[in-house]
Amino acid sequence: MKALALFKKDWESELRTRYAINALAMFILVTISVIMFSIGDEPVSEYLTGGLFWVVIFFSAMSGLSRVFVTEEERGTTLTLQLIASPSTVFFGKLIFNLVLVYLMVAAITFLYSILFEKFVIQNLLLFTVALLLGSTGIAISSTLIAAIISKANTKGTLYPVLSFPILLPLILTLVKLTQFSMDGETFEFAWVYLAILVSYNVIMFTGGVMLFDFIWKD
């Protein structure tokens, strides 16, 4: 309940300040536009559109998800949070916020992609949806933890993608593969190893986050 209250505070604050939503929306529009202009009339393979789909999600996540902690640090309200909530409340509250943001972001990107790219055709929609949900959850968990780490650094903007890349790489590679399977109309039985990797990744990152956040949060 306390974490939910923190999420509500953050969400209301976000609606008033538009720190993350505007950055995410602009980044999604610009990235998809650049990809469309680059491709032009050239024929592209289905797999390439699937790969580019995750490139857009990765960089959009990099532009918006760090703000959950960076805005607190930049405005000087980190101390206030430390004085009203335990580290676990802060971690779960911020995680819920990033989960909601990632789900909205992925939904918007998927919608735009499906209407703008003819070649982006998914045969097994259920497999793709499960992969999207698990992948988005993994991105949100990892991003929340990394955002907490980099919020104390001076070079936040540069450090976030640099630190995120190796941590998110196994997740993105797995998701690209699952997107290919979904495009080919493969079954769950065929893709279960990759789904198991996603679940394991999420469990490991979540457990790591819960265990490490205490140390990151305190100066």
Place this chain on the structure above:
Amino acid sequence: MPYSLELDNISKSFGRRLIFKGIDFHFSENKIYGIAGSNGSGKSTLTKIIAGVLSPSKGKVVHFNDNTEIIPEKLHNYLGFVSPYLVLYDEFSAVENLQYFAKIRGINYDENKINDLLKRFGLLKRENDLLKAYSSGMKQRMKFIFALQHSPKLLLLDEPTSNLDDEGKETVYGVIGEVKKNSVVIIASNEKNDLELCDEILEIAKYKTNSNHPKKSKQ
């Protein structure tokens, strides 16, 4: 239910710069304690260490409530904190800030108590204004309401009268006198008037070198 805290051989360095060393001190209820020292002597650093938001380089701070040690994750429930570097949420009004703080703390929002505090600190008429429209003195008054909202057993005040007019200072001194009756009050300040309220004073300057074994001074 007596509240007390113990500083056990506290030292703090930033890099190779020693701030203070070997602080042993006992704080108990029904007393006002002062932390005195020149600018840059480490008053705020020691205050943050006592509040549990900064780790000491050496030693430990132990808080007790009713002879039971308080675990660091729960310390925020017992602590009220005011300082110049504490920043509340500018995009919310005074009431919205306090409502969110109550929900995140997991306590009931006591409207009567909040109205009393707002009236006492002269903010009742401006309770629905966004904090970004407040003057620095009004923000300082608001920090006291934030610190007193949950009836803390330990009130930590770093430069409590900064930005306040004479009327504000009188209100603060009155509140400190009342809170002292069943709480520990610690004031870190250079102001003579602030330190005159204190029963015991911890002089930080005495903890700068290796050789001495300082004793607490009495006013």
